[in-house]
Amino acid sequence: MLPIIKQVPKDVLLGKDLLVVAEIAQAHDGRVDDAHRLIDAAARAGVDAVKFQTHLAAAESTAREPWRVRFSTRDATRRDYWKRME
Structure with missing residues (x-):
């Protein structure tokens, strides 16, 4: 499940x-699909x-x-995980 990103008020520091x-x-x-969904959610929240x-x-x-x-559980070793993240 992807995290919920709340609307960010732009006037925090007037x-x-x-x-x-x-x-x-x-x-x-x-x-990649999850990365795109996270980017879209961040954009909807108003981030820069x-x-x-x-x-x-x-x-x-x-x-x-x-x-x-x-x-x-997808990776047998820590290095496998890092390799998948490259």
């Missing part, structure tokens, strides 16, 4: 420039920009690195 950025990070779990995270599997984990906290 008289100040305000840039509202939606942090999507990896909430899309590597699925969205932010994703980029990971390089080879730089962040080894082939045999165990899960610290297992949060994915």
Whole structure:
């Protein structure tokens, strides 16, 4: 299930420039359709920009690195997860 993004009031800081950025990070779990839905939801909420995270599997984990906290049933190893997110 995708998170619900509420409308962002643009006048939070009256008289100040305000840039509202939606942090999507990896909430899309590597699925392009979910990424597009999150972008669309952020746009409907009135944000100015969205932010994703980029990971390089080879730089962040080894082939045999165990899960610290297992949060994915799709990937056998942590490196597999990072690779899918590249």
